[in-house]
Amino acid sequence: MTLRHAILGLLSKWDATGYDIKKEFDDFMSIFWHSHLSQIYPELNKLETEELVTSRLIPQEGKPHKKVYSITDGGIEEITNWVGSPPEIPKIKDxxxxxxxxxxxxxxxxxxxxxxxxxxxxxxxxxxxxxxxxxxxxxxxxxxxxxxxxxxxxxxxxxxxxxxxxxxxxxxxxxxxxxxxxxxxxxxxxxxxxxxxxxxxxxxxxxxxxxxxxxxx
Amino acid sequence: MTLRHAILGLLSKWDATGYDIKKEFDDFMSIFWHSHLSQIYPELNKLETEELVTSRLIPQEGKPHKKVYSITDGGIEEITNWVGSPPEIPKIKDxxxxxxxxxxxxxxxxxxxxxxxxxxxxxxxxxxxxxxxxxxxxxxxxxxxxxxxxxxxxxxxxxxxxxxxxxxxxxxxxxxxxxxxxxxxxxxxxxxxxxxxxxxxxxxxxxxxxxxxxxxx
DNA sequence: AACTCATATGTAAATACTTATATATAAATA
DNA sequence: TATTTATATATAAGTATTTACATATGAGTT
Structure with a gap:
């Protein structure tokens, strides 16, 4: 259930595509999170059916089209609640x-x-x-x-x-x-x-x- | 593939039941590993069919029977190879x-x-x-x-x-x-x-x- | 007396995650 | 010139993990 919060958290900052989100994960966020595109795309779909995010298609020349996601008010509420919820000690696998x-x-x-x-x-x-x-x-x-x-x-x-x-x-x-x-x-x-x-x-x-x-x- | 090494590593020290292994995970090993009994039992079965461990049943009075596992030579080889293999930086989820x-x-x-x-x-x-x-x-x-x-x-x-x-x-x-x-x-x-x-x-x-x-x- | 906890082993179902595959183009590298 | 990398989305299959269920007993707690 944390991947959805990673995504919502990012979308609370900027609009982004699944591909953008993956890059963010691999870059700065790699300190505390990681995920594959094959997990991010289905999760974005789920979030859209739950109306926590919306998407729009942006065609591009020479490159594949982009599906840019934006957070909804419901999404903002969800991420805000989560950030303020009781933190847990992560179970380590080292x-x-x-x-x-x-x-x-x-x-x-x-x-x-x-x-x-x-x-x-x-x-x-x-x-x-x-x-x-x-x-x-x-x-x-x-x-x-x-x-x-x-x-x-x-x-x-x-x-x-x-x-x-x-x-x-x-x-x-x-x-x-x-x-x-x-x-x-x-x-x-x-x-x-x-x-x-x-x-x-x-x-x-x-x-x-x-x-x-x-x-x- | 690391759970099997956690189990083999423990069995290279002492004979143990699945229940014992779980306790060890929750105690000292919680610094670097954790797992549920529902994952440990099937893994022990797999290890036995691969002949990396053997088991014997020990009946007890008043308590359920114990299934005590021992490591085989093949198991020792497996864990030794793994311990000496190139370490990887664990991907964190915090x-x-x-x-x-x-x-x-x-x-x-x-x-x-x-x-x-x-x-x-x-x-x-x-x-x-x-x-x-x-x-x-x-x-x-x-x-x-x-x-x-x-x-x-x-x-x-x-x-x-x-x-x-x-x-x-x-x-x-x-x-x-x-x-x-x-x-x-x-x-x-x-x-x-x-x-x-x-x-x-x-x-x-x-x-x-x-x-x-x-x-x- | 009823409930929880510790002992002990397991299965089933659901969720989460990884790896492989598919498609398409441009740019950079070998 | 051929391969790899980057851009971009997506599905399928397999593995790993978590949560829930099932069974059984004794000891301790409410």
């Missing part, structure tokens, strides 16, 4: 964290490789996002205006950015921890090469305290 | 961030209310998680042993914790920003009560820099 959770099944070197690889992928994403922010920031300064709309989308953008920054930092610190605890993986290690528990404990405490105070007694 | 994105449709007071409410919900979740960590930590110190398995699940746990901490901090700082920019919402405000652009710009810059350096020129 397949990489799941891989990490089961990484005791592979070698330390593989673990470190996976973490480094993922860190790189996230870094690339962060770099792209930073470019977007800088462009947006430039145009805001040129226009010399600040609006609630800009404010709220900036809040979302900051959340997206800091999420990337923090994931990268987590990768880094986890690589360090695993590197320091390497000998735990080796069952054939001689006793003096095995990590003593006290040392592991200290490393872990440091690792946790870098992110959250555990205030334990 | 309906709260979407609500925030469209919050220019409601009043400032409602915006602040929504943010405060969500912060509270997240805080409650963090408090629960902290309790779990403290218990786990106590038992680790009692057992005086550290293993790759414990290490990797600790890494996931830390990620979960810091995610909560950061979301709470984001709520706090966003509330402050919105509070400071309140006058933007009021179209009837007299000119001198409207937030000047320069002031808004400074507030925004501070807001972004608290999380990420934008290194702009």
């Amino acid at each position: 397949s990489f964290l799941m891989q990490v959770f089961f990484m005791d099944n592979i070698s330390v070197d593989q673990v470190i490789f996976q973490l480094k690889y993922y860190q790189g992928v996230r870094q690339k994403r962060l770099d792209e996002m930073k470019l977007t922010v800088q462009e947006a920031w430039k145009s805001i300064k040129e226009r010399q205006t600040m609006t609630p709309r800009l404010l709220m989308s900036s809040a979302v953008l900051r959340r997206g950015l800091e999420q990337e920054v923090q994931y990268i930092k987590w990768c880094e610190e986890t690589i360090q921890l695993v590197e320091a605890c390497k000998s735990l993986w080796d069952p054939d290690a001689s006793l003096d090469s095995v990590l003593p528990f006290e040392e592991a404990k200290d490393l872990m405490e440091e690792y946790f305290n870098a992110a959250v105070g555990l205030e334990e007694d | 309906s709260f961030l979407m609500q925030v994105f469209f919050m220019d449709n409601i009043s400032v007071d409602q915006v602040i209310f929504q943010l405060k409410y969500y912060q509270g919900v997240r805080q409650k979740r963090l408090d629960e998680m902290k309790l779990t960590v403290q218990e786990a930590w106590k038992s680790i110190k009692e057992r005086q042993t550290m293993t790759p398995r414990l290490l990797m699940s600790s890494a996931v746990l830390r990620r979960g914790l810091e995610q909560e901490v950061q979301y709470i901090k984001w709520c706090e700082e966003t509330i402050q920003l919105v509070e400071a920019c309140k006058s933007l919402w009021d179209p009837d405000a007299s000119l001198d009560s409207v937030l000047p652009f320069e002031e808004a710009k400074d507030l925004m810059e501070e807001y972004f820099n608290a999380a990420v350096g934008l290194e702009e020129d």
